[in-house]
Amino acid sequence: MVMKVSKNKVAVSILAGIVLVLFFATVAGLFFYREMIKDLGTAQEEDFTEYPRLYAYIAEDPDSQLSSRIYKEISEYAVENNCYVEMTGQNLSTSYSKADRMNIAISSKVDGIILEGDDSAETAELINKATANGIPVVTVLSDCQASARKSFVGLNNFSLGSEYGAELAAIGDLNKRYPLNALILLDRDDGNADDIIHAAIQQAVTGRLIRLNSAVVDTSTPFTSEESVMNILDGLETIPDVIICLNDRTTESAIQCIVEKNLVGKTTILGYYDSDTILKAIDRGSVYATFAIETKTVAKQCVNALNEYHDTGFVSDYFSSNYVLINRSNITEYQTEEKEDGI
Known part of the structure; x- marks a missing residue:
């Protein structure tokens, strides 16, 4: 006897089978998704580290090579010492002034501020405001003496100026070129620090046949810096024998300008900083010498100063x-050491 099964029953059976398969597939998918989310959460928890102290680093120019190098060293050393440092204002579409970035850090109630200082009344007022809010401030590279900052980490600018003067005299002795004409390019925004270096250079070459002149450069951006240096050189009746640059941006601008004006060999540069551009220019002869700050040392001193103040309530001035x-x-020796240090 042959059983007859209606088409409706077959269709229902097939549909039920499909529903059952979809049900189990959905359950399996949900289980897999839950496990994936759990694993992701675990990974995020493992990657997340909470630090007891948060510091802000506020640079004069957040996008300058020197400030970026110092921040890299500071942030790495800070993590090793159980604290975290953020650099405010770097690589942003909107440009914030140093005062704005100070106010942001104060409003954020950070545990300390590392600030590239200056001698303006506004900066002193903001440092005092931070101090009044229980936030210690350490200045770096440039100081703000008329403020309540806790410590200053930086070069001895008078000593640096004396070294510039010694190298300037060495250029004169090497080339037997007297009187030697030198032009010092001062940073429009660096104020007192550049003035001290200028005075020290002047003192170091006193009694020698070296004529010093100076000009102020707008270093707000790489473009304005290069344009400013070019305008200064174009306005001179005689190209100086030596161009003295006191920061990284001015040095690179001067290099570019003397190359474009075909002045290599007719003038030389005493520079500042150790970027690839500057080091290559030393190799090619357009830069006589450059001064580089030991950024690792600066980084350690900044972080240690804030940590010491938090731990003891005191820190060296x-x-x-x-x-x-x-x-x-x-x-060559310097570049080899830098590679070994991973810089």
């Missing part, structure tokens, strides 16, 4: 950092 003179006689 001044930490002196060293600089390195780089010229053709030691550039």
